[in-house]
Amino acid sequence: MPALATPSPSAPAPLGVSFHNVEKRFGSLAALRGVSLEIRAGEFVALLGPNGAGKTTLLRMAALLMNPTRGAVLFSTAAATQHAPSHQEASAFRPKNSIGLVGHSTLLYDELTAAENLTLFARLYALENIAATVAAALDDCGLAARAGSLVRTFSRGMRQRLSIARALLHQPSMILLDEPAAGLDRQGLAWFSARLARLKTAGCTVLMSTHARNESLDLATRAVALAGGRVDNDSGSNGDPRALLAALRTEQ
Amino acid sequence: MTTARAAAIILAKELRLEFRTRELLTATVIFALVVVVLFSFAFDPTAAESRRYGPGLLWIAFLFAGSLMLNPSFAREQNNETLDALRMAPISSFAILLGKILANFIFMSLAELVLVPVFAVLYNLSLAGIVWRLILVLALGTLGLTVTGTVFSAISAHARMRELLLPLLLLPLLTPLLIAAVESTAALFAEQPALDRTWLAFLAGFDIVFLTASWLLCDHLLEE
Numbered sequence: 001m002p003a004l005a006t007p008s009p010s011a012p013a014p015l016g017v018s019f020h021n022v023e024k025r026f027g028s029l030a031a032l033r034g035v036s037l038e039i040r041a042g043e044f045v046a047l048l049g050p051n052g053a054g055k056t057t058l059l060r061m062a063a064l065l066m067n068p069t070r071g072a073v074l075f076s077t078a079a080a081t082q083h084a085p086s087h088q089e090a091s092a093f094r095p096k097n098s099i100g101l102v103g104h105s106t107l108l109y110d111e112l113t114a115a116e117n118l119t120l121f122a123r124l125y126a127l128e129n130i131a132a133t134v135a136a137a138l139d140d141c142g143l144a145a146r147a148g149s150l151v152r153t154f155s156r157g158m159r160q161r162l163s164i165a166r167a168l169l170h171q172p173s174m175i176l177l178d179e180p181a182a183g184l185d186r187q188g189l190a191w192f193s194a195r196l197a198r199l200k201t202a203g204c205t206v207l208m209s210t211h212a213r214n215e216s217l218d219l220a221t222r223a224v225a226l227a228g229g230r231v232d233n234d235s236g237s238n239g240d241p242r243a244l245l246a247a248l249r250t251e252q
Numbered sequence: 253m254t255t256a257r258a259a260a261i262i263l264a265k266e267l268r269l270e271f272r273t274r275e276l277l278t279a280t281v282i283f284a285l286v287v288v289v290l291f292s293f294a295f296d297p298t299a300a301e302s303r304r305y306g307p308g309l310l311w312i313a314f315l316f317a318g319s320l321m322l323n324p325s326f327a328r329e330q331n332n333e334t335l336d337a338l339r340m341a342p343i344s345s346f347a348i349l350l351g352k353i354l355a356n357f358i359f360m361s362l363a364e365l366v367l368v369p370v371f372a373v374l375y376n377l378s379l380a381g382i383v384w385r386l387i388l389v390l391a392l393g394t395l396g397l398t399v400t401g402t403v404f405s406a407i408s409a410h411a412r413m414r415e416l417l418l419p420l421l422l423l424p425l426l427t428p429l430l431i432a433a434v435e436s437t438a439a440l441f442a443e444q445p446a447l448d449r450t451w452l453a454f455l456a457g458f459d460i461v462f463l464t465a466s467w468l469l470c471d472h473l474l475e476e
Contacts (some may be wrong), residue, residue: 065336067475088274096342105333123261124341127253166337 002248013077014041014203015098015174017062022071024057025231028239031057031088033229034071039079039207041235044200044219044246047209049226056104057177059225062207064100077173090104097125100172102180106163108154114143114162118169125170133169141165142191164192166200175199177208181216189214217245258343262351269361274388280363284317285370297423302375307437308370312432314397317367321417322401324411325352326345335409345470349402350374353466356398363438364390382440385447389440392455393433399462400425406473429458 024031032054039045045053060066061073075095080148096142101107111116127133141161151159155241160183167175168203184192193216199206200219210217223241235241268274275380295301329335332381338348372379379386404422406412432454439448442448 020470063336063340065339096340099340101336101340103333103336105331105336107334108332109265109269110332111272112265116268120261120265121337121341122342124253124338126342135333154441 010252011175013098015205016041016043017174017205017207018074018076018078018142019058019061020074021074022058022061022068022073024054024061025069027122028087031168032068032104035229035231037234038229038237041102041204041205042204044196044221044238045208046217046223046241047207047226048211048223048244049209049232051210052238053226053232054229055226056178057229059101059103059207060179060211063099063119063176064096065101076106091136095174096168098165098173100170102160102164102167102175102177104182106151108159108163108166111146111150113150114138114154115147116156117162118166121166121169137165141196143155150240156184157188160184161188161191164195170194172204174205174207177206179210180208181210181212181214184212189216192216193219220245253343255344255347257395258341258347259350259354262338262348263354266352266355266474267358270355274368276324277359277362280317281366282421283320284313284363287313287316288367288371288374297375298445301374302377303438303441303443306375306377307434307441308372309375310368310437311393311433313367313371313419313428314360314394315366315423315430318364318397318401318456319422321363322356322398322405322422323415323418324362325356325402325405327405327414330409330440332458338379339474345474346467348474349466349470351464352405353399353402353463357395360394360398361391364394377441382445386440387439388447389452389455391434392459393429393436393454396429396455396458396462397426399459400429403462403466403473427454432458 006112016039019035021030022035033056035058049055052148057066057104060069077095082144109120112120115134115138118137119130119133122130122133138147140218141164143165145159146154146158154162161181164180180191183190193214196206196216197218197226208216208220220241223233223240223244224231224237224238231245288309290315297305326335327404329338339345368379368386371377401418401422404418404425406420408417411417432451435452436448437457439446
């Protein structure tokens with residue numbers, strides 16, 4: 001089993017995130033209009049909706065890359081929920097160490113090799129045994145043989161696999177995936193689904209936005225549909241996401 | 253992780269990227285050399301004229317070359333949105349900025365290392381006896397240029413006309429630095445070379461003020 005497959009005993013506790021009446025405006029354009037949503041630690045949420053629904057904006061806020069124009073985005077661990085932190089404490093809790101993001105872009109340096117890219121981020125996250133961790137990550141995503149190749153020489157699918165490996169390198173307890181299946185071939189998709197299944201088993205919180213069908217959607221425990229910057233439909237934490245996912249599939 | 257350690261990691265990344273592509277250094281050195289050589293063709297300076305106008309021409313060349321070099325500093329992080337990955341890492345925003353400032357300072361210093369001897373030959377100026385004092389003036393002036401340039405590179409990175417925006421924002425702001433650097437350099441190239449401590453203190457003050465401002469404002473500079 002690769003070193004990064006399952007969170008180690010020292011890995012951060014499962015992380016939840018809640019959006020409280022969140023609004024995000026870009027000039028006159030409102031990307032999110034009063035979104036209230038609580039994602040519990042350990043949930044696997046499929047974020048659905050057409051282009052422009054606000055999925056990426058929501059994920060970028062959860063990734064601490066963007067602040068809401070109005071409202072609040074708060075994070076909580078299972079431990080924090082038990083001792084009920086004040087709003088001020090919750091606002092100050094910005095668990096960068098515990099969040100991983102796979103975005104629209106690869107977030108990789110084209111002029112660095114695959115190993116150099118992962119080593120850079122391993123250093124920034126102050127990981128231990130960097131060489132072994134990077135080697136395990138490259139092995140896991142099937143790029144060990146291309147460790148010394150510049151990323152600019154990679155195909156779209158290889159870049160996406162490396163991008164996913166980079167996002168999981170520090171064993172985040174919350175992983176944010178923005179259309180992660182883009183560019184992956186059949187083999188890549190199978191690897192990705194297996195990887196997600198392992199993360200789900202390990203208790204990692206997953207938020208995955210998609211508007212296309214892929215097999216990893218079957219892992220979702222909850223589906224949230226956005227439309228026009230608002231929550232249009234939510235199967236809920238204890239509900240059944242299959243109806244929403246089926247509707248999505250019918251639309252394709 | 254300490255800010256210094258994180259900045260060192262960013263610096264190492266910047267150096268590796270630049271020495272692999274050599275994009276910034278090559279363009280900067282060639283551009284600055286062209287400016288200095290063209291100035292020398294535009295008029296045929298005597299030794300006295302060189303002492304009078306040379307320092308100004310030298311710093312104008314540095315400023316133009318600097319604005320050319322500093323523009324891609326943050327702009328090239330846009331390619332694959334790599335700045336997002338850096339911002340998500342558990343390091344301070346100032347570490348990202350400081351790493352880039354240090355990298356730009358090194359690149360600019362290397363360009364000056366090539367440019368100054370060529371300038372001395374073309375303008376009949378002797379560097380003998382003033383090398384260490386000149387290095388001090390160049391270091392303080394270059395630090396001010398790279399601190400402000402890197403900050404404005406971060407500000408203009410998202411703009412559509414960033415190539416135009418950076419010099420427009422940067423050059424007026426650097427006027428006090430230009431005056432101090434030119435006066436300090438002119439004092440060194442005078443018949444009786446001397447280190448002008450007043451202008452030197454001004455340069456150091458400029459560096460401290462803008463470095464402090466970048467430390468205070470770094471979170472706002474890098475956020476969307």
